Amino acid sequence: MSVAQSPNARIPATVITGFLGSGKTTLVNHILHKEHGKKIAVIVNEFGEINIDGQLVVQDDQAELVEFNNGCLCCTVRGDLIETLKDLQGRAGDLDGILIETTGLADPAPVASTFFVADEVKSAIQLDAFVTVVDAVNLMINLEQSHEAVEQVAFSDVVLINKVDLVEPSVLEQIEAKVRALNPLALIHYTTNAEIDLEHVIGIGAFDLVQKLEVDPKFLEDHDHEHDDEVGSFIIEESRPIDLNRFNLWLNDIAQNLGNDLYRTKGIFHARGFQERIVFQSVRMLTTMRPERLWAEDETRSSQFVVIGKNLNRADFVRGFAECVVS
Numbered sequence: 001m002s003v004a005q006s007p008n009a010r011i012p013a014t015v016i017t018g019f020l021g022s023g024k025t026t027l028v029n030h031i032l033h034k035e036h037g038k039k040i041a042v043i044v045n046e047f048g049e050i051n052i053d054g055q056l057v058v059q060d061d062q063a064e065l066v067e068f069n070n071g072c073l074c075c076t077v078r079g080d081l082i083e084t085l086k087d088l089q090g091r092a093g094d095l096d097g098i099l100i101e102t103t104g105l106a107d108p109a110p111v112a113s114t115f116f117v118a119d120e121v122k123s124a125i126q127l128d129a130f131v132t133v134v135d136a137v138n139l140m141i142n143l144e145q146s147h148e149a150v151e152q153v154a155f156s157d158v159v160l161i162n163k164v165d166l167v168e169p170s171v172l173e174q175i176e177a178k179v180r181a182l183n184p185l186a187l188i189h190y191t192t193n194a195e196i197d198l199e200h201v202i203g204i205g206a207f208d209l210v211q212k213l214e215v216d217p218k219f220l221e222d223h224d225h226e227h228d229d230e231v232g233s234f235i236i237e238e239s240r241p242i243d244l245n246r247f248n249l250w251l252n253d254i255a256q257n258l259g260n261d262l263y264r265t266k267g268i269f270h271a272r273g274f275q276e277r278i279v280f281q282s283v284r285m286l287t288t289m290r291p292e293r294l295w296a297e298d299e300t301r302s303s304q305f306v307v308i309g310k311n312l313n314r315a316d317f318v319r320g321f322a323e324c325v326v327s
């Protein structure tokens with residue numbers, strides 16, 4: 001059952017930011033799974049050519065999903081975001097909220113300014129809050145390596161310090177102090193698997209334009225914004241089945257060699273011995289793999305492997321991945 005607002009109320013939009021692998025998709029899934037009876041539209045933007053996140057967002061019949069690939073919401077596909085928001089703006093009586101998951105490399109300010117530039121968007125949709133998911137394991141290295149990671153924390157209204165299960169309490173104190181130093185005003189919550197009561201993240205009216213302008217007086221102006229050229233992503237696709245043991249050994253080797261330059265890999269694999277799709281995730285050195293749903297009868301089985309990092313050599317990855325094919 002939807003509890004949508006009156007047709008005149010503006011639809012609240014929550015922007016979810018956070019560096020690569022921090023837990024944004026996990027948060028979106030958590031929100032969609034909650035028994036809240038709300039009708040929520042989800043917009044997912046991914047840096048690579050193929051949207052793995054879009055495939056991993058578990059849809060129910062209350063949610064609808066719009067995906068943007070091959071560009072970042074904060075720059076190349078910002079026009080698409082405006083168009084999508086315009087499409088949604090007529091739904092004020094029907095939608096309870098909009099969730100926007102940005103790429104892990106998004107600069108938050110240009111995404112926020114989108115809500116204040118187009119008249120149609122402004123009048124029907126209200127930017128409710130910037131929620132930033134912080135990876136408690138990797139925050140310090142992320143801040144060191146990426147100015148986007150710094151801006152995501154500095155610009156947020158709500159910070160979820162996530163992956164609490166993986167760090168000691170003393171580390172959490174340091175993480176909180178770092179977050180506070182970058183953003184004294186944000187509301188901070190600790191989470192594992194981004195589990196948070198919806199009342200802390202949706203419909204909270206936390207975005208304060210005046211306060212944001214104090215932090216960044218130019219944020220509504222057109223940004224001359226560039227991503228670090230050395231950071232890139234690519235996707236490798238393979239139709240033959242993958243030998244997961246070989247893959248694990250190979251990736252482990254690469255991760256050791258590349259160290260902090262390998263930010264994130266993820267994939268959906270067609271693997272030997274499994275009737276299910278295998279979902280693979282790695283955030284820096286930490287990897288997980290799990291069988292997901294069964295391949296459908298009419299579905300073409302294939303693997304898609306996304307790699308994101310700094311100064312990576314695509315050819316090396318393509319060659320290595322090909323060697324993981326079942327021989």
Ligand SMILES: Nc1nc2c(ncn2[C@@H]2O[C@H](COP(=O)(O)OP(=O)(O)OP(=O)(O)O)[C@@H](O)[C@H]2O)c(=O)[nH]1
Pocket residue numbers: 018019020021022023024025026027053103104162163164165166191192193194264281282283288
């Ligand atoms: N142990 C642990 N793992 C987590 C937690 N939150 C998320 N993860 C795992 O971390 C990995 C990355 O999570 P995602 O939700 O895909 O992260 P993301 O921010 O959407 O990643 P990108 O879209 O690549 O930026 C997945 O394997 C999650 O299952 C947590 O609190 N604890």
